[in-house]
Amino acid sequence: MATAAAQHTARTPAHDARGGAPDTDAHQRAFDAAIAADERIEPRDWMPDAYRATLIRQIAQHAHSEIIGMQPEANWITRAPSLRRKAILMAKVQDEAGHGLYLYSAAETLGVSRDELLDKLHSGRQKYSSIFNYPTLTWADVGAIGWLVDGAAITNQVPLCRCSYGPYARAMVRICKEESFHQRQGYELLLALSRGTPEQHAMAQDAVNRWWWPSLMMFGPPDDESEHSAQSMAWKIKRHSNDELRQRFVDICVPQAESLGLTLPDPDLKWNEERGHYDFGPIDWDEFWQVIKGNGPCNEQRMAQRRRAHDEGAWVREAAAAYAAKHTHDKEARRG
Amino acid sequence: MTTADWPLWEVFVRSRRGLSHTHAGSLHAPDAEMALRNARDLYTRRGEGVSIWVVPSAAITASSPDEKDPFFEPAADKPYRHPTFYEIPEGVKHL
Amino acid sequence: MTAQPADTRTSLTTVSRETDVPAAAALALGDDALVLSHRLGEWIGHAPVLEEEVALTNIALDLLGQARVLLSMVGDEDELAYLREERAFTNLQLVEQPNGDFAHTIARQLYFSVYQHLLYGQLAAGDGPFAPLAAKAVKETAYHRDHAEQWTLRLGDGTQASHERMQRACEALWRFTGEMFQPVAGLDSVDWTGLEAAWLESLEDVLRRATLTLPEGPRSAPWAAGAGRQGVHTEPFGRMLAEMQHLHRSHPGATW
Numbered sequence: 001m002a003t004a005a006a007q008h009t010a011r012t013p014a015h016d017a018r019g020g021a022p023d024t025d026a027h028q029r030a031f032d033a034a035i036a037a038d039e040r041i042e043p044r045d046w047m048p049d050a051y052r053a054t055l056i057r058q059i060a061q062h063a064h065s066e067i068i069g070m071q072p073e074a075n076w077i078t079r080a081p082s083l084r085r086k087a088i089l090m091a092k093v094q095d096e097a098g099h100g101l102y103l104y105s106a107a108e109t110l111g112v113s114r115d116e117l118l119d120k121l122h123s124g125r126q127k128y129s130s131i132f133n134y135p136t137l138t139w140a141d142v143g144a145i146g147w148l149v150d151g152a153a154i155t156n157q158v159p160l161c162r163c164s165y166g167p168y169a170r171a172m173v174r175i176c177k178e179e180s181f182h183q184r185q186g187y188e189l190l191l192a193l194s195r196g197t198p199e200q201h202a203m204a205q206d207a208v209n210r211w212w213w214p215s216l217m218m219f220g221p222p223d224d225e226s227e228h229s230a231q232s233m234a235w236k237i238k239r240h241s242n243d244e245l246r247q248r249f250v251d252i253c254v255p256q257a258e259s260l261g262l263t264l265p266d267p268d269l270k271w272n273e274e275r276g277h278y279d280f281g282p283i284d285w286d287e288f289w290q291v292i293k294g295n296g297p298c299n300e301q302r303m304a305q306r307r308r309a310h311d312e313g314a315w316v317r318e319a320a321a322a323y324a325a326k327h328t329h330d331k332e333a334r335r336g
Numbered sequence: 337m338t339t340a341d342w343p344l345w346e347v348f349v350r351s352r353r354g355l356s357h358t359h360a361g362s363l364h365a366p367d368a369e370m371a372l373r374n375a376r377d378l379y380t381r382r383g384e385g386v387s388i389w390v391v392p393s394a395a396i397t398a399s400s401p402d403e404k405d406p407f408f409e410p411a412a413d414k415p416y417r418h419p420t421f422y423e424i425p426e427g428v429k430h431l
Numbered sequence: 432m433t434a435q436p437a438d439t440r441t442s443l444t445t446v447s448r449e450t451d452v453p454a455a456a457a458l459a460l461g462d463d464a465l466v467l468s469h470r471l472g473e474w475i476g477h478a479p480v481l482e483e484e485v486a487l488t489n490i491a492l493d494l495l496g497q498a499r500v501l502l503s504m505v506g507d508e509d510e511l512a513y514l515r516e517e518r519a520f521t522n523l524q525l526v527e528q529p530n531g532d533f534a535h536t537i538a539r540q541l542y543f544s545v546y547q548h549l550l551y552g553q554l555a556a557g558d559g560p561f562a563p564l565a566a567k568a569v570k571e572t573a574y575h576r577d578h579a580e581q582w583t584l585r586l587g588d589g590t591q592a593s594h595e596r597m598q599r600a601c602e603a604l605w606r607f608t609g610e611m612f613q614p615v616a617g618l619d620s621v622d623w624t625g626l627e628a629a630w631l632e633s634l635e636d637v638l639r640r641a642t643l644t645l646p647e648g649p650r651s652a653p654w655a656a657g658a659g660r661q662g663v664h665t666e667p668f669g670r671m672l673a674e675m676q677h678l679h680r681s682h683p684g685a686t687w
Contacts, residue, residue, distance in 0.1 A: 067481065070476045070484070070544075072474065073474050074475045076474040076475055077472045077473075077475055077677045078469065078472060078674050078675060079674060079675065079677060081513070081679040081685075081687045082493065082509045082513075082679070082687040083465075083498070083499050083502075083509060083512055084493065084499075084687075085687055086472070087492060087495050087499070090475065090488055090492055090495070091488075091492060093475050093476070093488070094484070094485055094488035094489070094492070097475075097481055097484035097485050097488070098485055100481060100487070101482065102479055104481075129562060132677045139678055171677050189687075190576025192686060192687055193687075196685055196686060196687075197682060197684075197685050199682060199685075200682065200685055209485045222650070233473045264482075275577070280632055287560070293506055304475065304479070309476065309477045309478065309479070310534070311479075312479065313478065313479025313480055313483075313533070314479075315590070315592050315593055315596070316479035316480065316483075316541050316586070316593070317479060317480055318589070318590055318592075318593070319585055319586050319592075319593030320585045321589075322589045322590045322593075323584065323588055324587040326588065327588075
């Protein structure tokens with residue numbers, strides 16, 4: 001039962017995979033034991049098809065999110081109001097491109113090529129995080145994205161550094177290390193606005209009002225409605241449930257918002273002594289599903305820009321490949 | 337594979353002089369020259385390296401992953417290759 | 432609000448007198464770097480391949496870093512970047528040209544980075560006020576030059592389509608290259624004739640290896656192009672500045 005994924009890997013021997021042979025049961029036992037012992041699964045190890053498919057889906061979606069996620073912030077690069085902010089923002093958006101590349105690399109170890117993944121993104125067969133379908137209407141949105149969106153992403157990502165799949169975990173270690181400045185710059189940006197002129201303060205509050213709820217949705221549907229969660233936790237791809245992480249994020253944000261001098265747009269937000277956590281109001285899951293389905297404010301725009309960049313770049317990629325074919329003596333080395 | 341698909345390269349970075357190159361990740365590039373440059377931009381943006389190797393992923397031959405493989409098992413029962421195998425009287429230094 | 436650019440110009444002359452930095456030269460070099468960095472920043476999210484998103488941004492960040500050092504020699508970097516009117520900018524017209532397709536961007540990078548690398552090489556070798564900056568920048572520009580040359584080779588000697596695009600781009604931007612060798616006041620140690628000869632030699636070599644033809648049209652003429660150093664710019668520059676300066680100017684006196 002050679003899987004599609006296993007066939008792909010045959011093209012890249014360094015990322016070889018072993019399809020299930022007669023001794024699948026033995027392999028399954030070895031895999032289960034490795035997971036139970038908290039060992040890492042590496043690319044050439046045997047793994048259940050569903051584990052492989054889940055990882056491909058999750059890592060690809062993560063990579064796509066980094067790449068599409070460049071757009072809302074890049075929207076402000078040419079209008080950044082100081083040269084210092086401009087340098088910071090360019091470096092940050094560049095990191096996102098880099099993180100997308102690390103993640104595509106990790107996905108490729110599972111036997112799927114980046115071109116296939118990009119095709120799936122461009123044709124809408126794979127998703128990216130819905131948060132990037134919201135617009136960046138003012139400069140303060142750059143700060144709100146850094147503080148809230150990156151903050152939520154980090155809350156999600158830190159546990160992934162211990163994910164059972166080695167290449168994904170290693171990519172996440174690198175990403176988390178590099179991202180530590182992303183959230184801080186956003187917070188600092190908002191702080192400057194909050195303490196600035198009344199117009200700047202209002203701009204910051206407006207951005208937080210618009211980004212708060214979508215940020216909470218980033219943790220995914222409630223645990224009882226999350227179709228992939230239980231299996232992913234059993235496989236130690238995921239270490240904490242959606243609701244657990246969401247609560248952790250809310251608890252972190254409330255005091256941070258107070259220090260910023262900004263309010264969070266939730267009248268139900270209050271400390272619950274008994275639970276030791278903040279209670280918060282109901283999330284509009286209808287909005288969440290609508291945006292995922294493609295009805296968000298920027299779905300069309302984000303996809304159109306991504307496809308256009310890819311299509312308009314085709315002649316460049318072809319030129320470089322043609323040049324390499326003419327000039328690379330070691331043809332053997334090029335065979336991908 | 338269409339002509340526009342760039343092959344995959346494995347990137348190894350020496351973080352500072354005196355250390356060996358370690359695997360940093362992979363990337364796509366049309367040829368070795370561009371692979372080196374892309375690796376520089378991607379894996380040493382924060383000054384993480386002083387030297388880079390790039391190797392076509394297809395050129396790597398890897399051992400079989402099975403832990404019980406005859407490839408590695410024999411090495412596991414040769415404890416005399418490790419210094420902790422030997423008993424040295426207390427107080428003897430520089431050994 | 433409207434008075435601000437004039438104030439900026441006055442204060443800038445004062446500052447420059449105090450510090451002995453040739454203000455006009457710092458502005459010319461700083462504006463080149465600032466404007467080209469901005470143009471490269473426009474690529475982010477639109478590059479032909481993801482690896483190139485990272486590469487182009489690296490170059491943009493190097494240039495922005497240079498611009499900030501150079502402008503700060505003259506006055507407040509943000510006042511200079513955001514509150515001067517178009518005519519007060521003295522960057523080359525070459526660097527303000529719109530990105531066009533990737534070939535146009537590479538041709539612009541090639542023309543400018545070879546120039547900048549040679550110029551900073553000369554400045555780094557001297558002991559003028561720009562020597563410390565040039566010593567760092569010359570390493571950065573060596574990489575920018577290499578990046579542009581590598582892509583010129585691949586586009587020129589890639590496919591028929593890429594060859595045609597690259598040749599067209601080289602021709603289109605050629606008219607903006609003569610201006611680079613107008614002596615800049617305050618950069619007295621620079622051998623401009625030698626710089627131009629070295630630039631031409633390098634361009635001939637790269638284009639030949641890329642199977643491209645060195646353009647033949649005029650490299651500057653009073654009726655064509657080349658007065659950026661005198662504050663006269665091309666049509667796209669006003670739009671670029673409008674976008675770049677709008678937010679900063681909408682909040683006079685605010686800090687960010």
